[in-house]
Amino acid sequence: MAIEILQTDDQYVLNHCTKFLARDNKDPRHNFGQLSNDDPRSRIAENWRFPIIDSYSDGKDFVKSYSSNVVTFVYQQPGATPPTDVAVIGTFANLYEPIPLKPVNFVGEPTGYYALSIVVPKAQFHTYKFIVNGQAIIDPINPQRTQLDNGQLWSRFFTQLCTEPLNFEDWEFDIVTRLVDHILPFRTKEGENFLNRYYNFLGKQDKQVQYAYAYRLDESVGAANFIDNILAREENHHLIDYKICLGQINQILRKRNPYVEPKNVSKELYIDLYNEMATNQVNGWNYQQYQEPRFFLQLLRRHTFSGAFSHPKYGGNVGGTGWAYLSERYRDQNGKTLFDWRRAIEAPLGLNSDYRG
Amino acid sequence: MQTEFDVVIIGSGAGGSPIAYTLAKAGKSVLILEKGPLFRPQYQNPQGLSDFKRDELFADGPEKRIRIPGVANFNEAFYSSHVEPDINDEPHIYRDPNGQDRATIEGYTAQVVGGGTQLYGGVSLRFTPTDLRLQSFNAGRNDLKNDPNGDVQREARDWPVSYDELEPYYVKAEYLVGLNGTVDNQLKPFSKDSYQPPLEPNPISNYAKAGMDKLGEQLGAGKPIKPYRTPLAVITRDHEPSGRKVPKDPETLKTSYVNRFGCPLGVKSSTWVSLLSPIASLPNFEIRTNCVVTHLESEGSKVSRVVYRDPSGKTRFVQGKLVIVACSAIESIRLLKLSAQLSSEFNKRINQNDLLGKYFLTHCFGGASALMPTRSDKTLALDADWATDACATDDFLKSRGLWAGGAVYNNTSDQALPISLGRTHGSRDLDTLWKGFIEDTSLAAQGLTDFLDNNIGRGLSVSFMANQVPLKTNRIELHPTIQDKWGRPVAHIIKQWHSHDRYLMDTLAEMCGQILKLGGNTIPGEFKFEFQGQGGVYLAENALARIANHILGGARFGNDRNDSVLDRNCKAWDFDNLYVTDGSFMPTSGGANPTLTIQANSFRVADELLKRL
Numbered sequence: 001m002a003i004e005i006l007q008t009d010d011q012y013v014l015n016h017c018t019k020f021l022a023r024d025n026k027d028p029r030h031n032f033g034q035l036s037n038d039d040p041r042s043r044i045a046e047n048w049r050f051p052i053i054d055s056y057s058d059g060k061d062f063v064k065s066y067s068s069n070v071v072t073f074v075y076q077q078p079g080a081t082p083p084t085d086v087a088v089i090g091t092f093a094n095l096y097e098p099i100p101l102k103p104v105n106f107v108g109e110p111t112g113y114y115a116l117s118i119v120v121p122k123a124q125f126h127t128y129k130f131i132v133n134g135q136a137i138i139d140p141i142n143p144q145r146t147q148l149d150n151g152q153l154w155s156r157f158f159t160q161l162c163t164e165p166l167n168f169e170d171w172e173f174d175i176v177t178r179l180v181d182h183i184l185p186f187r188t189k190e191g192e193n194f195l196n197r198y199y200n201f202l203g204k205q206d207k208q209v210q211y212a213y214a215y216r217l218d219e220s221v222g223a224a225n226f227i228d229n230i231l232a233r234e235e236n237h238h239l240i241d242y243k244i245c246l247g248q249i250n251q252i253l254r255k256r257n258p259y260v261e262p263k264n265v266s267k268e269l270y271i272d273l274y275n276e277m278a279t280n281q282v283n284g285w286n287y288q289q290y291q292e293p294r295f296f297l298q299l300l301r302r303h304t305f306s307g308a309f310s311h312p313k314y315g316g317n318v319g320g321t322g323w324a325y326l327s328e329r330y331r332d333q334n335g336k337t338l339f340d341w342r343r344a345i346e347a348p349l350g351l352n353s354d355y356r357g
Numbered sequence: 358m359q360t361e362f363d364v365v366i367i368g369s370g371a372g373g374s375p376i377a378y379t380l381a382k383a384g385k386s387v388l389i390l391e392k393g394p395l396f397r398p399q400y401q402n403p404q405g406l407s408d409f410k411r412d413e414l415f416a417d418g419p420e421k422r423i424r425i426p427g428v429a430n431f432n433e434a435f436y437s438s439h440v441e442p443d444i445n446d447e448p449h450i451y452r453d454p455n456g457q458d459r460a461t462i463e464g465y466t467a468q469v470v471g472g473g474t475q476l477y478g479g480v481s482l483r484f485t486p487t488d489l490r491l492q493s494f495n496a497g498r499n500d501l502k503n504d505p506n507g508d509v510q511r512e513a514r515d516w517p518v519s520y521d522e523l524e525p526y527y528v529k530a531e532y533l534v535g536l537n538g539t540v541d542n543q544l545k546p547f548s549k550d551s552y553q554p555p556l557e558p559n560p561i562s563n564y565a566k567a568g569m570d571k572l573g574e575q576l577g578a579g580k581p582i583k584p585y586r587t588p589l590a591v592i593t594r595d596h597e598p599s600g601r602k603v604p605k606d607p608e609t610l611k612t613s614y615v616n617r618f619g620c621p622l623g624v625k626s627s628t629w630v631s632l633l634s635p636i637a638s639l640p641n642f643e644i645r646t647n648c649v650v651t652h653l654e655s656e657g658s659k660v661s662r663v664v665y666r667d668p669s670g671k672t673r674f675v676q677g678k679l680v681i682v683a684c685s686a687i688e689s690i691r692l693l694k695l696s697a698q699l700s701s702e703f704n705k706r707i708n709q710n711d712l713l714g715k716y717f718l719t720h721c722f723g724g725a726s727a728l729m730p731t732r733s734d735k736t737l738a739l740d741a742d743w744a745t746d747a748c749a750t751d752d753f754l755k756s757r758g759l760w761a762g763g764a765v766y767n768n769t770s771d772q773a774l775p776i777s778l779g780r781t782h783g784s785r786d787l788d789t790l791w792k793g794f795i796e797d798t799s800l801a802a803q804g805l806t807d808f809l810d811n812n813i814g815r816g817l818s819v820s821f822m823a824n825q826v827p828l829k830t831n832r833i834e835l836h837p838t839i840q841d842k843w844g845r846p847v848a849h850i851i852k853q854w855h856s857h858d859r860y861l862m863d864t865l866a867e868m869c870g871q872i873l874k875l876g877g878n879t880i881p882g883e884f885k886f887e888f889q890g891q892g893g894v895y896l897a898e899n900a901l902a903r904i905a906n907h908i909l910g911g912a913r914f915g916n917d918r919n920d921s922v923l924d925r926n927c928k929a930w931d932f933d934n935l936y937v938t939d940g941s942f943m944p945t946s947g948g949a950n951p952t953l954t955i956q957a958n959s960f961r962v963a964d965e966l967l968k969r970l
Contacts, residue, residue: 015394018647111669234419
């Protein structure tokens with residue numbers, strides 16, 4: 001499996017890792033509940049940023065390049081003694097071929113950081129390990145880890161537009177999607193009309209470019225997928241909230257309508273549940289297990305809104321659907337849109353010919 | 358690795374870059390030490406991609422939680438831009454009304470080459486001549502409102518530099534930085550118009566203009582005070598001094614990804630693209646990024662070494678014949694105080710009086726907002742379109758019993774994008790982002806549709822930016838217990854609003870409200886004009902934290918060594934080679950956004966430094 005290695009300069013690596021890795025502190029100030037306080041990663045700011053996932057361009061064909069990301073692995077030597085060699089193996093390449101990381105220098109002097117940048121297609125997830133002094137180790141910085149079928153623990157990363165389920169079981173996805181549907185405007189009559197028109201009228205090429213990764217697209221415009229992504233990485237500390245609350249919601253819905261799967265129960269049941277959660281008074285809720293259903297609702301609302309309207313690279317707002325909804329809904333008397341999102345956004349997603357993303 | 362330079366500058370923002378530009382161009386060896394990374398626009402990166410993105414989650418990222426032991430807001434959520442510090446690593450602590458300490462993201466600009474000028478909206482107004490002589494202006498007045506103890510007359514200070522002295526440097530900054538706007542109708546004297554032409558204003562701003570016109574007629578007393586296009590640090594034409602080019606159709610630059618966003622095309626005039634890029638290839642200029650200065654060391658009256666941590670955390674030092682501290686007021690004060698803590702000699706000199714950290718200033722700010730009768734595409738906008746000096750004339754101040762005035766301008770691109778609308782709904786500061794939205798659970802399904810219908814393209818706000826009364830009790834200290842990620846005491850912000858500040862904010866908020874009411878029905882539309890409210894920041898829930906990222910004072914300059922920290926050229930009185938040139942030099946905060954004045958003053962100081970090297 002050929003892998004493209006990029007020659008990123010040291011400045012690039014230092015720009016993206018110094019703020020997070022350079023420190024003396026011993027306080028676990030970056031543990032919001034997702035780690036134990038004695039885990040070294042609880043002292044590292046935004047450890048989820050590693051490996052670094054960035055836009056890619058070959059410098060020639062920006063639209064073609066748009067389907068890939070640059071992934072930069074960073075290893076930081078733990079002590080004063082530099083390792084003899086640092087490499088990475090992973091599912092993005094041949095597992096039997098370690099790819100060496102290079103020392104990163106500052107004004108010609110070693111920093112103790114080692115880095116490697118490779119090109120990885122979007123919408124993928126991979127497992128990897130570092131090989132340090134001949135020993136395979138999981139990434140000491142990246143919090144994402146996954147257990148393989150053989151019981152081995154590997155580090156994991158995913159690129160932009162990832163639609164692989166990362167945290168949720170199917171039934172959890174179903175409930176999140178139904179909740180998200182209630183929050184977003186797309187399940188109103190006008191919203192549904194828009195979605196039907198929008199997808200039906202998309203040209204074939206648009207569908208290929210914008211929706212190549214969109215098999216999870218539904219009326220929630222990918223917001224449920226966004227939530228799955230953000231819980232796997234940036235806001236992993238809230239995964240536990242979802243796990244507990246989705247379990248409870250599942251039980252409550254089954255009690256309220258024992259003959260129908262929660263994903264298929266009536267809209268009214270979800271509306272009732274939403275309103276009860278908003279007042280913190282949910283009939284059948286186990287408060288000993290989770291004190292504030294309202295808190296979970298607030299979390300879900302922020303994630304949902306972000307997922308529907310953030311840049312599609314984060315896994316929601318697929319193809320700019322959320323933006324397109326606003327674009328179509330708000331027009332002047334001559335039919336000209338009053339939310340012209342495409343004008344500022346890079347091609348192929350938008351129409352801006354100066355900005356490349 | 359070179360360790361000796363003519364000039365070592367700490368910080369690459371508005372206070373440091375003009376000095377680097379001037380001295381490097383004159384052939385002096387210049388080093389900038391910058392805590393943040395070097396993020397480049399597209400045209401500077403070999404692969405043609407920018408490090409800044411038009412991406413709302415770059416402006417305010419995922420949720421993090423405050424986990425600093427001992428603060429009252431432990432475990433509360435916060436959100437920061439990708440170039441703002443993580444407050445768990447480098448908190449600012451302020452004292453709330455109950456006397457409890459809280460961590461805040463307010464008061465930081467940005468940790469990146471270019472500093473705050475990477476994220477700012479770019480509003481680049483000059484201060485008025487009166488702004489620089491508020492002691493003289495208020496002397497002998499007995500009409501000042503809400504100042505029972507005479508604080509204004511006791512604490513107001515004239516700047517040691519007059520408007521006439523600063524004016525050529527305003528011209529220089531306006532030209533070299535690269536602004537667009539109009540001079541006509543500004544009430545400040547201009548010897549030269551260096552502005553590039555503004556872009557077409559957004560239609561929603563017509564309401565603001567109409568309101569400003571009418572207010573200007575009322576306040577002008579026979580000589581109407583007309584609005585002008587807000588000067589913005591965004592180029593609209595190719596910019597010869599920095600070599601920057603604009604797209605074929607400059608109108609496409611109106612995107613709303615301006616305020617709180619780094620500019621991927623480099624048309625927002627950050628100090629990196631405007632002042633440092635043009636000198637970046639000079640052999641006598643170097644910038645070391647991702648390096649945090651921990652303290653200064655001195656021998657006698659000279660700062661002998663600047664000690665810093667390199668990107669790996671290793672301690673290093675450099676020496677400069679001249680040392681310029683310009684890392685934004687709070688952090689500059691902190692750096693000087695930390696240095697004083699480590700050395701009795703340094704302490705004796707920097708604290709030759711008790712003023713270091715005192716008279717910390719931000720701005721009196723606030724405004725009014727309303728929903729307009731017509732919908733506009735607010736995504737096609739820069740940060741502001743129209744401004745007026747109607748609330749800064751001497752006549753206006755005297756008629757209202759105000760010690761000082763302020764600029765008034767409309768915000769055009771605020772809340773134009775859906776996520777910025779959501780996260781600022783009901784919370785207009787950096788510590789309470791998302792709070793209003795998540796708590797307003799009625800915003801779902803049809804409720805969310807109604808919210809979007811009401812707000813997208815219809816919201817218009819008019820803001821004021823005005824002088825705050827200097828108080829000695831408003832100060833920056835080192836926190837006794839809380840430390841940053843390097844084990845250094847963090848900045849402790851202790852401030853309050855004076856009763857005259859509150860009166861001034863009420864008065865100017867009323868003017869902003871008048872603008873919206875007077876202009877709000879000038880263009881008939883399909884909706885009803887809905888006035889939403891007005892007020893000053895002192896009314897906010899966390900009013901004591903609010904800083905607007907205008908971080909000023911704490912090391913004021915002056916002509917009297919007993920009454921200032923710095924002399925008129927921003928040199929610390931008892932040091933031969935230590936200068937402070939960010940906003941901390943200001944004895945009063947001025948009636949406008951401060952960046953342009955910081956830049957102009959730095960160009961002025963740079964000319965003085967040239968005489969010394």
